[in-house]
Amino acid sequence: xxxxxxxxxxxxxxxxxxxxxxxxxxxxxxxxxxxxxxxxxxxxxxxxxxxxxxxxxxxxxxxxxxxxxxxxxxxxxxxxxxxxxxxxxxxxxxxxxxxxxxxxxxxxxxxxxxxxxxxxxxxxxxxxxxxxxxxxxxxxxxxxxxxxxxxxxxxxxxxxxxxxxxxxxxxxxxxxxxxxxxxxxxxxxxxxxxxxxxxxxxxxxxxxxxxxxxxxxxxxxxxxxxxxxxxxxxxxxxxxxxxxxxx
Numbered sequence: 001x002x003x004x005x006x007x008x009x010x011x012x013x014x015x016x017x018x019x020x021x022x023x024x025x026x027x028x029x030x031x032x033x034x035x036x037x038x039x040x041x042x043x044x045x046x047x048x049x050x051x052x053x054x055x056x057x058x059x060x061x062x063x064x065x066x067x068x069x070x071x072x073x074x075x076x077x078x079x080x081x082x083x084x085x086x087x088x089x090x091x092x093x094x095x096x097x098x099x100x101x102x103x104x105x106x107x108x109x110x111x112x113x114x115x116x117x118x119x120x121x122x123x124x125x126x127x128x129x130x131x132x133x134x135x136x137x138x139x140x141x142x143x144x145x146x147x148x149x150x151x152x153x154x155x156x157x158x159x160x161x162x163x164x165x166x167x168x169x170x171x172x173x174x175x176x177x178x179x180x181x182x183x184x185x186x187x188x189x190x191x192x193x194x195x196x197x198x199x200x201x202x203x204x205x206x207x208x209x210x211x212x213x214x215x216x217x218x219x220x221x222x223x224x225x226x227x228x229x230x231x232x233x234x235x236x237x238x239x240x241x242x243x244x245x246x247x
Contacts, residue, residue: 056161061077
């Protein structure tokens with residue numbers, strides 16, 4: 001009888017131990033999954049946009065990675081787009097560092113196919129609302145947020161013209177910078193912090209600030225290299241504000 005009682009006690013203790021271990025592992029897995037869900041979804045690249053001293057400059061790196069493998073070091077993640085009414089003669093000179101042809105500069109972080117899908121949608125909105133970048137961005141964000149197909153796209157956009165700069169996200173956000181600095185991608189916190197630290201230096205142009213910021217980001221973010229692509233244009237000053245106040 002004593003031996004049977006002892007065996008039953010050992011079986012109970014063993015089953016209780018297994019239940020406790022399962023509960024502990026379940027708690028750990030639940031905690032780990034909640035932590036992974038809480039991590040921010042950042043795309044592996046860096047794009048920064050700087051407005052300073054009458055210029056707007058957008059700069060990005062060229063790295064394309066697949067997991068831990070670098071598949072391309074010189075991808076072009078910044079585009080200059082024009083409304084359809086602009087003639088071909090104006091478009092031919094576009095792109096590069098010294099482009100002064102106007103248009104809208106767009107930089108993207110995330111899946112390439114998703115970004116180009118959104119870029120095409122943005123071009124359509126700019127054609128629908130010419131000269132109204134803010135409204136075009138809002139309309140794109142509305143469709144991105146509500147459309148059953150578009151809401152699955154994983155990318156972030158920076159958009160800038162001669163009047164304003166915006167960040168567009170899939171959450172329906174259209175953000176305009178308060179200090180002339182915007183950024184998207186995994187290295188954007190480093191680039192934005194470095195750019196903001198240099199904005200008070202009067203000797204640095206928008207291109208200088210963006211280049212220094214990208215250099216720092218490339219040294220800190222493993223998904224950002226130093227093969228930079230840049231687009232810039234002159235900022236158009238608002239001429240109607242004075243007339244509106246005086247009239």
